[in-house]
Amino acid sequence: MNSAGDVAPDAFQDALIAARLCAIDPELGGIVLRGGGELRDAVIAELRTGLPTSAPVRRLPSHIDDERLLGGIDLTATLAQGKRVTRAGLFAEADGGIIIVPMAERLSDATVGRITAVMDAGTAATERDGVAARYGARFLTVAFDDGIEPEERAPAALIERVAFWIDLTASRALSLHGGDWALDPPATEALLAIQRFYGGTPAVQAPDEIVSALATTAAALGIDSARAPLFALRAARASARLAGRTTVADEDVLLAARLVLAPRATRLPMAPAEPEADSTPPPPQDSDAGEDENGEQAPLEDLVLAAALASLPKDVLARIAAGTVRRGRPNNVRGAGARQKSGVRGRPMGARAGMPGGGQRLSLIDTLRSAAPWQKLRGTDGRIAVRRDDLRVRRFETRAEALTIFAVDASGSSALARLAEAKGAVELLLAEAYVKRAQVALIAFRGTLAEVLLPPTRSLARARRSLAELPGGGGTPLAAGLNAARELAEAARARGQTPFIVVLTDGRANIAADGGSVRAAAEADAKEAAKAIGTAGIAAAFVDISARPRPEGAALAAAMRARYLPLPRADATTMHAAVSAAQRA
């Protein structure tokens, strides 16, 4: 049924197939669609045709609050009826249908945690505001990933739980009319096939060698999660069912390998399976994982692996080549950090008078308590009369979270030894930030550009790793480094965090903002960038790590309105002490 013969299948077609498979077996979890614009609507439409017409569809916006998500007390009804009335949340409402998550790359970790818990359990547990309830909540998740940068992706914990990851950004259908890409046979016939196989028919059989072929392929591609081969097996069964088979055939397995396993690959097999066209070298990672795929392989396993390899998405290949694929991308490799909303969470601080809404939650008990003394005066008959001035909302104390941004000069002029000391100091500061539960971010600048090696995170493991991987050498694009630091700091401030920039450099800028290597322009640009930080009023410290500090460093620090810390011979410990003293000041 798929057009695997003549042309390489387009991502859009894959997405439509994935939608059909999901409709057949909702346990496949759903689909993550990266990019794709209007094509995504076609995918949703395809999915809906496969589900009963009554199947609910809900959108889950990234700013959703717990009350709406998990359900809780229905305030209006509770007050009107004088008894507790509960309301189901979005998860429960979507039971048996679809949840669409637009801008999935911007979901907060907290929301992701709630979604994944429900996906795992198939039920939504509400333990909120005096309500303890459990609702059935089985749904398909279709996440739209609108990230542009390679590291802006839908959260790993979420996509782990859906079978299909499809990148529509390069789909040929984008430039055509989606309609020209309809699947063959058309939807109605496919649906008839589904109907035929839903009721009464025995489950689709999967021979043992198919099961082991999928497990073997997953292992060979460096896919560690046990969910991946399970999804692949389900997808193969669904594909067989769609085609009207009662036993999984080779083509079903190949399809599953292509759609489920290939996008999850974290490495190319080391055994001489199918040499890739551009012979990407296997990345040097996971030394503990290399021994298992040398065993004798049945022909089917070779086929499945080859199918997966032939359809490795381009970005997966690029990431493998760059060695940046790790087992599962961490959750917070995304633009947005932790949300800080003082009306929503944090340490409760009691209640105050005010209207609920806009993120402020009603404190029911306090409201009722404030209404109680007036009941007689208001002359009510058993019903509680609550007036506007009785309303109380909850208050929470959230400490503004600190974010320390390290902008580290990794150029050739910062001699390697100095760089090592700087790394040491950053590590110590990281350790301190960890204890205080502050976030850290790391920017390195060298060659012609600055790179955010580590977006704001609290994970020490990741910080340590990206620091260890920090290479040295090349020119000093100081302006680029400072600008990157400022942008990160401003974004953090917009989220309610308190940023603090620590620049570690020798101050010898020689690459201008446009990448040119005219020294004068480079210095002027650096000064400009420093001034921008000063004007923005972002707290900063400027650590001059050159062996013989010169006036340029001090001048830059002054432009930034930063503490100037010339530390020519300081070791990591001294550097750390000086910077943390500056941060406290």
Next chain:
Amino acid sequence: MSFPFSAIVGQDEMKLALLIAAVDARIGGVMVFGDRGTGKSTAVRALAALLPSVPAAHAGYQDGTARKGQVPVPFVDLPLGATEDRVVGALDLERALGSGIKAFEPGLLARANGGFLYIDEVNLLEDHIVDLLLDVAASGENVVEREGLSIRHPARFVLVGSGNPEEGELRPQLLDRFGLSVEVRTPQDLTQRVEILKRCDAFERDPAAFTEIWRRSQRKTQNRIAHGRAMLSGVTIPDAVLAYASRLCMAVGADGLRGELTLMRSARALAALDGVENVGTVHVRQVAPLALRHRLRRNVLDETGSTARIERALEELAA
């Protein structure tokens, strides 16, 4: 219906830690760290099905009235997004609104009393809920002073947490509360991985039939836990073994007495599980990584894993 505990492939350390916690509640719970898709929460939830029943007087909310009979060991899930009033308990709204009665509606801590409190993705739990848990876990008693209520009730539970360290670290104070900590990885052995896939698939397709196949094996594990519980108080630790445990704690630089205490208790629980009346150094060695790895004086940036440090110390002591 949850996946049968006995059918979990590999992951011996995690299974051992959970069994130990099931035998001796005083060990202080288990924290399971691991990558996605390694079966962390599957294993924890599977444990619930294996727990023997306990006297009703020691389980669930105790409001002071005498309770008779046996009830299943409570196993309570603390979902993310739970609010404080549901965790500690609060004024019963229904009755307050309906009939103006001030009554206490027990929370999750009360329900977990005498049993297990499980938090998946524990590193995403809000700080103020963590504070509550720490306080109650330390005292074994939940004190509610809110909304005009003044109530205290026993809340002794085994805290079980799971999480992925990539998604944020755990607060040191909370980590310290967990008696045992486990790190799970995906097995790299191909036959194991094929077996995992087969069993998960079989379970998903027909949970009842799969559970039936594993029933005998489940019952064996269940008996092992029950025997272990019964034997526990009779298991003794020879002085030589105590000295060995202390030397080990000193050698690895485990902070505080809690490490030593947990090490001894879990060694004893392991001996009870094995049906042995005297704890030997072999038991201490087996549980040492579980009991100590999260208590080493942390150089948070030290690349050598805690497990490696413990293994080194064990080797040195053996030499």
